Amino acid sequence: MRLIDYANPTRFLGLVAKILPWLAGATIVTFAVGLWLVFFRAPADYQQGETVKIMYIHVPFAWLSMFCYMTMAASALGTLVWRHPLADVSAKCAAPIGAAFTFLALATGSLWGKPMWGTWWVWDARLTSVLVLFIMYLGLIALQETIEDPLRAAKASAVLTLVGVVNIPIIKFSVDWWNTLHQPASVFRMGGSTIDASMLVPLLIMAVAFSLLFVWIHLMAMRNEIIRRRIRTMRMIEAAGAE
Numbered sequence: 001m002r003l004i005d006y007a008n009p010t011r012f013l014g015l016v017a018k019i020l021p022w023l024a025g026a027t028i029v030t031f032a033v034g035l036w037l038v039f040f041r042a043p044a045d046y047q048q049g050e051t052v053k054i055m056y057i058h059v060p061f062a063w064l065s066m067f068c069y070m071t072m073a074a075s076a077l078g079t080l081v082w083r084h085p086l087a088d089v090s091a092k093c094a095a096p097i098g099a100a101f102t103f104l105a106l107a108t109g110s111l112w113g114k115p116m117w118g119t120w121w122v123w124d125a126r127l128t129s130v131l132v133l134f135i136m137y138l139g140l141i142a143l144q145e146t147i148e149d150p151l152r153a154a155k156a157s158a159v160l161t162l163v164g165v166v167n168i169p170i171i172k173f174s175v176d177w178w179n180t181l182h183q184p185a186s187v188f189r190m191g192g193s194t195i196d197a198s199m200l201v202p203l204l205i206m207a208v209a210f211s212l213l214f215v216w217i218h219l220m221a222m223r224n225e226i227i228r229r230r231i232r233t234m235r236m237i238e239a240a241g242a243e
Contacts, residue, residue, distance in 0.1 A: 030209035037202035060210035061105035068098030076158035088154035093221035099137035125174035126182040
């Protein structure tokens with residue numbers, strides 16, 4: 001069966017039912033391995049001490065805050081250009097997850113910044129642009145919930161999502177374009193990573209674990225949204241019949 005065949009909601013639900021147990025198991029195992037490496041193998045930093053271990057959850061949250069938005073942007077294109085039947089479902093379900101990841105990135109960054117910078121918050125270019133991303137998530141969620149017509153809500157949120165994509169490169173390159181307190185890229189950079197393998201490997205495993213968690217939650221949310229829409233359609237048909 002071709003991948004495009006799963007655009008059918010019924011077939012998609014069947015695929016999700018098969019994938020979710022395996023995805024849950026992979027997520028739990030990856031988290032177990034990652035946390036074991038973080039607490040029992042990853043060394044403390046010579047300057048930051050044990051505080052550096054906040055990095056192992058903060059960095060994945062920050063990466064996924066942007067990845068979730070790019071998932072929504074791809075879904076927005078699917079809605080506006082290809083009119084994919086599941087694109088709007090994907091975008092709507094990714095928004096709350098992205099908002100949660102972004103909030104946790106900001107919160108863990110503040111916890112990390114207090115002992116390192118001596119303050120919970122600064123109007124740093126990276127922090128400010130991530131805060132804007134969080135506000136954009138909240139705005140998209142509010143827009144989707146405000147417009148009752150699903151088709152109009154899908155188109156409006158898709159347009160706003162694509163407009164907001166301009167903030168993603170700002171977040172990514174803010175540490176290069178402006179003089180900020182936030183450290184520059186140290187994992188994915190020209191010349192290779194500046195992080196020692198003893199810290200880099202646990203970080204990447206935790207990033208994979210959180211990515212699997214996102215896919216797991218996203219698929220469950222899409223399944224629930226499809227069922228919710230079917231129930232809504234059935235009720236509207238019943239109401240029309242009663243009239």
